[in-house]
Amino acid sequence: MKKWCAFLCGGLILGLLQGLLAPKYTGLTQEGGLIREYYQNAGGNDVIFIGDCEVYENFSPITLWQEYGITSYIRGSPQQTIWQSYYLMEETFRYETPKVMVFNVLSMKYDSPESTGSQSRREAYNRMTLDGMRWSSCKWKAVNASLTREERRWGGALTYLFPLLRYHDRWSELTAEDVRYLFHFQPVSHCGYLMRTGVEPMTEALISAPMTDAELGQTSWEYLDKMVRLCREHGTQLVLVKSPGLYPVWWWEWDRQVTEYAREQELLYVNMLPAQEEIGIDWMTDTYDGGLHLNVSGAEKASAWFGKILQEQCGLPDHRREETVSALWEARCRAYEAAKAEGR
Amino acid sequence: MERLLRMLTQLHPEVTFTPDTRLLEEELLDSFDIVTLVSEIDEEYGVVIPAQELIPENFATGTALYRLIRRLGEG
Amino acid sequence: MTVQSPWFPLFTAALLVIYYRVPGQWQWRVLLTGSGCFYLWAGKAYLGFLLLTLVSTYLAARQMGDGQGREDRKKRRPWLILCLTVNASALMLCKSCLLPGAKELLAGSRVEFLTLGLPLGISFYTLQTMGYLIDVYRGTVEPERNFGKFSLFAAWFPQLIQGPVSGFSQLGPQLTAAHPYDGQRLSFGAQRVLWGYFKKLVIADRLAPAVTALRQEQTVGGGFLVLTILYAVQLYGDFTGGVDIALGVSECFGIRLPENFRQPFFAKNTAQYWRRWHMTLGTWMKTYVFYPVSVSAPVRRLSRWARARLGGFGKRVGVYLATGVTWLATGVWHGLTPNFLVWGMLNCLVIVLSQELTPLYRRFHSRFGWKDKPWYGVFEGIRMFLLMNLIRACDLYADPREYFHRLLSLFSVPLWRQPVPALGLTGADWGILALGIGAMLLVSLLQQRAGSLRQLLWRGNPWLRYGLTFLLLVAVLLFGRYGVGYEGTNFIYSQF
Numbered sequence: 059m060k061k062w063c064a065f066l067c068g069g070l071i072l073g074l075l076q077g078l079l080a081p082k083y084t085g086l087t088q089e090g091g092l093i094r095e096y097y098q099n100a101g102g103n104d105v106i107f108i109g110d111c112e113v114y115e116n117f118s119p120i121t122l123w124q125e126y127g128i129t130s131y132i133r134g135s136p137q138q139t140i141w142q143s144y145y146l147m148e149e150t151f152r153y154e155t156p157k158v159m160v161f162n163v164l165s166m167k168y169d170s171p172e173s174t175g176s177q178s179r180r181e182a183y184n185r186m187t188l189d190g191m192r193w194s195s196c197k198w199k200a201v202n203a204s205l206t207r208e209e210r211r212w213g214g215a216l217t218y219l220f221p222l223l224r225y226h227d228r229w230s231e232l233t234a235e236d237v238r239y240l241f242h243f244q245p246v247s248h249c250g251y252l253m254r255t256g257v258e259p260m261t262e263a264l265i266s267a268p269m270t271d272a273e274l275g276q277t278s279w280e281y282l283d284k285m286v287r288l289c290r291e292h293g294t295q296l297v298l299v300k301s302p303g304l305y306p307v308w309w310w311e312w313d314r315q316v317t318e319y320a321r322e323q324e325l326l327y328v329n330m331l332p333a334q335e336e337i338g339i340d341w342m343t344d345t346y347d348g349g350l351h352l353n354v355s356g357a358e359k360a361s362a363w364f365g366k367i368l369q370e371q372c373g374l375p376d377h378r379r380e381e382t383v384s385a386l387w388e389a390r391c392r393a394y395e396a397a398k399a400e401g402r
Numbered sequence: 403m404e405r406l407l408r409m410l411t412q413l414h415p416e417v418t419f420t421p422d423t424r425l426l427e428e429e430l431l432d433s434f435d436i437v438t439l440v441s442e443i444d445e446e447y448g449v450v451i452p453a454q455e456l457i458p459e460n461f462a463t464g465t466a467l468y469r470l471i472r473r474l475g476e477g
Numbered sequence: 478m479t480v481q482s483p484w485f486p487l488f489t490a491a492l493l494v495i496y497y498r499v500p501g502q503w504q505w506r507v508l509l510t511g512s513g514c515f516y517l518w519a520g521k522a523y524l525g526f527l528l529l530t531l532v533s534t535y536l537a538a539r540q541m542g543d544g545q546g547r548e549d550r551k552k553r554r555p556w557l558i559l560c561l562t563v564n565a566s567a568l569m570l571c572k573s574c575l576l577p578g579a580k581e582l583l584a585g586s587r588v589e590f591l592t593l594g595l596p597l598g599i600s601f602y603t604l605q606t607m608g609y610l611i612d613v614y615r616g617t618v619e620p621e622r623n624f625g626k627f628s629l630f631a632a633w634f635p636q637l638i639q640g641p642v643s644g645f646s647q648l649g650p651q652l653t654a655a656h657p658y659d660g661q662r663l664s665f666g667a668q669r670v671l672w673g674y675f676k677k678l679v680i681a682d683r684l685a686p687a688v689t690a691l692r693q694e695q696t697v698g699g700g701f702l703v704l705t706i707l708y709a710v711q712l713y714g715d716f717t718g719g720v721d722i723a724l725g726v727s728e729c730f731g732i733r734l735p736e737n738f739r740q741p742f743f744a745k746n747t748a749q750y751w752r753r754w755h756m757t758l759g760t761w762m763k764t765y766v767f768y769p770v771s772v773s774a775p776v777r778r779l780s781r782w783a784r785a786r787l788g789g790f791g792k793r794v795g796v797y798l799a800t801g802v803t804w805l806a807t808g809v810w811h812g813l814t815p816n817f818l819v820w821g822m823l824n825c826l827v828i829v830l831s832q833e834l835t836p837l838y839r840r841f842h843s844r845f846g847w848k849d850k851p852w853y854g855v856f857e858g859i860r861m862f863l864l865m866n867l868i869r870a871c872d873l874y875a876d877p878r879e880y881f882h883r884l885l886s887l888f889s890v891p892l893w894r895q896p897v898p899a900l901g902l903t904g905a906d907w908g909i910l911a912l913g914i915g916a917m918l919l920v921s922l923l924q925q926r927a928g929s930l931r932q933l934l935w936r937g938n939p940w941l942r943y944g945l946t947f948l949l950l951v952a953v954l955l956f957g958r959y960g961v962g963y964e965g966t967n968f969i970y971s972q973f
Contacts, residue, residue: 064943068950075951181961212960213483223483226955230905432748433763434832437771437796441780450777453769454615 074240076222079229080189082239088246089114089136093146093190095245096133100153102383104374105130107250108147109162109301110138115351116301119249120394121361123387126369127376132250135187137174140165140281142187145200147285149191151292158372159289160297163316163327164308166282169275171206180206188218248394253354255401260304260341260349272311279319286323295372298327302334302360304341304349326371330360337363354398403468409442410464421464436461449474478518480638480722480968481678481959486670488515489726493663496730501655508633508652508730509625515634516597523596526567530599531628533563534606535621538613542620550614557614561607568603571595572813577875598637600810600973604761606631609645611765618645626653635726639719639970641737641757648734656731664946665931666729671949672920673721677968678957680913681714685958687900692873697886700898705866707900708873710914712969713742716755719968735760740921745857747827750865758807766806771799790833797829811872811973816880820871827864909956 083090092114105128107113114134122128133146147159168174171184184204191197201218209217217223246252289296298320300308313329320327330337337359341349344356352360368374377383403421410419413435417423425431431439440451449471460470478484492511496504516527537560541553573579575595609630612618621627630649636642688711691704720737727734741754751759770776776795783791801822808821842848867884874880902910923930934942 060939064940064947068943068947071947072951072954075955178962208961212963216483216487217960220483222954224960226957226960229955432752433767434748434796437768437799438792440772441777441792441795444777451772453764453772454617456764456768456772457617 072222076220076225077240078232078236079225080221081185081225081228082235082243083186083246084235084239084244087186089252090186091190091243091246092250092252093133093135093187094243095190095247096131096150096250097153097192098245099131099249100150103129103131103154103156104377105158105160105368106147106150106154106156107132107134107160107162108138108143108150109134109160110165111136111351112164112301112303113160113162114247114250114252115254116303116357116360117364118251118253118354118357118361118394120251120391121358122365122368123378124391125362126365126374127378128365128368128374129377129383129387130249132247134162134250135183135190137180137183138165138187139168139171139174139204140278141203142200144281144284144288145196145203146187146191147288148199149194149196151288151294152194152196155292156294157374158295158297158368159285160299160368161282161285163298163300163312164303164306166274166278166316167306167312169277171204173275177206177208181209184209185224189221248390248397251357253394253397253401254346254351255354255398256346257343257353258346258348259343260345262348269307269309269311272309274312274315282319286325296325297368297372298325299364300329300331302330302337302339302356303351326367328364328367330364333363354401403464405446406443406464406468406471409439409446413438419464421468424463425467426458426462431461439467443471447471447475478515480719488518489729493729496656497658501657504655505626505629505653509629512629512632512634512637516632516637519597523599526571526596526599527602527632529567530564530603530606531624531631533560534610534631535624535627536560538610538620538627539622541610541613550616553614557610560610564603564607568599569813571599576813595971598632598639598971601640601642602631602637604642604758604810605645608642608761608765612645621645621649629653633727633732635723636734639716639723639968639973640755641720641723641735642761643735643757648732651732659731661935662731663729665935666725666727668931668946668949669725669728670722671725671946671953673718673723673725674953674957675913675949676714676718676721676917678718678953678959679909680917681711681718682958682963683902683906683910683913683956684711684714687902690901691898694898696898697883698890701870701883702887704873705863705870709742709862709866709869712869712872714917715969719970740925742862743858743921743925744861745854746831746861747824747865748831750861751824751828758810762803762807767799767803770802771795793832797832800828801825814875816871816875816877819877819880820868823868823871827868913952913956 081087081090089111105119105122107117107119107130111134114132117132119128119130119132122130133150135142138146143161143165147161150156150159171177171180174180174183184206188197188201188204191200197218198215201215205214213223286296298316300313300316308329308331313331316327317329319325339352339356339359344352344359346353369376377387407419407421410425411417414430417430423430436456440456444450451470451474455470455474460466478488488511492507496507499507516524537556540556572595574583609618613620621630626649629652630643630645633648633652684707688704688707691700691707694700696704717738724734724736735757737755737757739753739756741750744750744753776798779798780792780795783794785791787794804821804825805818806821807824808817808819811817811820847853870883871877871880874883920930927933934945
């Protein structure tokens with residue numbers, strides 16, 4: 059009895075330590091907190107966006123609501139790879155069955171955890187995407203698909219099961235935030251959209267690294283196949299999108315391959331790059347980081363344009379007349395407008 | 403037995419040896435002493451102790467060592 | 478999977494659960510399977526070497542112990558020599574692949590992988606199986622007829638990586654016996670494992686960057702002295718830590734491995750130090766090299782001859798010769814680069830010198846009577862510590878000229894004028910190191926005075942025991958240097 063008491067106390071203290079040492083993502087790297095916010099908002103979404111920064115910074119569900127009465131949510135995180143996106147999609151179906159899944163295709167350029175560049179940065183992004191997921195077989199599979207060689211060498215999936223093994227040395231950099239957000243977290247997004255209100259015009263052409271491979275990788279195609287199958291099983295329409303962002307470059311060779319694939323699979327593929335003028339994006343005012351991502355004004359334009367396509371081609375209903383749904387979304391709109399006003 | 407104790411005393415004049423002094427447990431003999439002792443025994447008793455008999459049990463006390471010498475001498 | 482990986486404790490725990498669930502006569506099979514899994518998980522590429530040793534030693538022992546060899550020592554001899562040669566050659570081959578130049582020579586060939594590192598545990602299991610073979614030859618051990626049981630003895634996973642080196646008569650029967658569950662033993666084992674991880678991850682690995690930095694720079698003089706001290710602490714934490722893990726894990730399974738250390742840094746002279754540091758290697762060398770050489774017929778003849786002509790010193794010529802051979806073997810076992818030869822000979826020299834100077838010491842002490850003063854004991858301890866550090870630093874430089882250059886630099890420029898180079902450790906690192914080394918020292922002192930601390934704690938208030946164990950666990954988890962972002966270090970002795 060005494061022994062079990064001791065084990066229980068020990069476990070509790072270790073759990074507390076783990077909570078204390080895990081990063082809170084409240085400061086500069088708010089995007090690390092996006093994935094965990096979904097669970098409180100799961101259910102009742104007609105559209106789920108899945109992808110990397112090009113979804114959570116370039117699309118605003120609030121605009122989709124205001125313009126078309128579409129209910130949507132974004133499951134995106136920084137440099138989210140296609141295998142992570144796939145398992146997030148699989149997990150989403152456990153919470154709800156949306157009418158449409160929108161997948162942003164940019165991340166198909168990465169074919170393995172090694173191909174995304176700096177391995178330490180890859181590891182940090184893995185953490186931002188995976189640590190926020192709730193435990194399930196989906197998370198286990200996502201973790202094992204995502205591990206870098208360095209992570210595998212040092213404990214691998216076990217360090218996701220017990221994040222203390224990863225963050226054990228953060229004791230030297232603890233701040234008041236770590237104590238404040240020990241038991242709860244601060245939501246940072248608006249239905250998965252991370253609002254950026256600043257403006258930093260694009261003043262010079264972004265120099266792109268040369269295209270490494272004209273063919274999109276084998277792994278990417280396999281996961282895209284899996285996405286198609288998964289959505290068919292659930293009777294959900296899969297829509298592929300390339301959101302308006304000038305960098306990293308979406309090469310026309312890649313665009314051609316995806317177009318071809320979409321035609322074969324009878325999917326809707328929307329490349330928003332050629333439509334920038336029609337959308338009305340002005341790279342002097344609609345970006346917060348010199349052309350990499352859109353700011354809130356750009357995201358609203360992109361959403362308004364893309365929402366029309368969603369409504370027309372996917373036949374999504376307008377929920378603005380439904381009282382309960384409307385009440386929820388009106389509250390979200392108010393928070394959004396307030397944040398926008400505060401940002402300006 | 404007398405001769406054996408004399409040999410031990412020669413090695414370590416500062417210790418008083420009895421037949422039951424624990425030679426190894428009290429760290430009185432090190433491996434150098436043991437080898438020296440083996441060659442002395444060869445001289446004195448004409449008994450050659452082979453390497454496989456150089457085990458702690460045979461050198462634990464004077465008595466044990468004496469028993470070993472007797473056993474090897476007979477064989 | 479390495480021992481430093483978090484999978485290792487999990488793997489061990491899973492094995493323990495199975496081990497105490499199956500009936501007694503099945504337990505050794507669980508251990509064998511576990512050891513096999515560990516080897517496959519950790520060093521698959523080198524499985525061939527392990528199998529060569531296992532099969533050759535098993536067959537040779539059977540030939541010697543059964544059949545015609547049983548009665549006739551002469552018939553046993555060829556098998557002994559053949560098998561020892563095969564295994565020693567395999568070990569030497571692997572070690573020679575690590576010599577400078579081997580990499581270029583073997584580049585692109587099929588055995589290129591050998592230049593990356595030694596086959597897992599080869600230095601240790603080779604010693605252990607050779608000892609077994611000699612025991613069978615001598616007739617002091619019955620050959621094991623079950624290949625599985627024999628393999629388990631040779632490749633018992635906790636001791637595979639860096640020892641301790643066990644004898645068959647001591648370890649063999651324990652591994653195959655039934656061990657009923659014993660809670661106290663389990664918690665003792667777990668405590669020892671934790672303490673081992675503490676020494677390895679918190680102390681040795683935190684010091685590692687400083688040692689590497691000092692080693693890479695052209696450190697001379699005072700910096701070199703600092704290096705020898707830091708290296709002493711690092712190696713102590715690393716090696717005793719690793720062995721504590723091996724002994725602790727074994728203890729959890731009810732298996733007692735021989736102790737490998739007895740507070741070596743409290744020794745007062747070199748001979749004493751070597752009886753307290755890496756004891757199982759010392760015992761092995763004593764049993765299978767030092768004694769056989771010193772009582773062999775040629776050495777006995779030489780002794781007799783020298784005794785007649787050289788008097789007192791001649792009496793000891795045979796012993797010194799055997800000492801030389803033993804240290805040569807010990808040096809070669811550590812590595813084939815010349816520095817290990819120099820290292821062995823330096824140790825030998827110090828031991829022989831102190832033996833020769835014994836009468837002088839006796840006279841000195843009877844004159845001054847300092848020997849019983851407490852401060853003299855401290856002085857002896859520090860003297861030994863510094864001396865062994867200087868000799869040990871040989872490990873660090875493959876080229877002995879580099880080593881001697883640094884050794885001499887200690888005396889060419891006054892120490893206090895030597896700049897100590899940057900060590901690359903933060904204030905927090907130093908704080909942890911100070912606390913950790915303090916704890917290590919305290920534990921050693923207590924062990925020297927009061928024996929087993931775990932026994933002491935077991936008799937005391939259980940909450941104190943729980944608290945201390947938990948504190949140790951938290952210290953390892955929080956302050957250990959491990960995980961992504963750290964260039965994890967292998968156990969130093971796994972490279973020997």
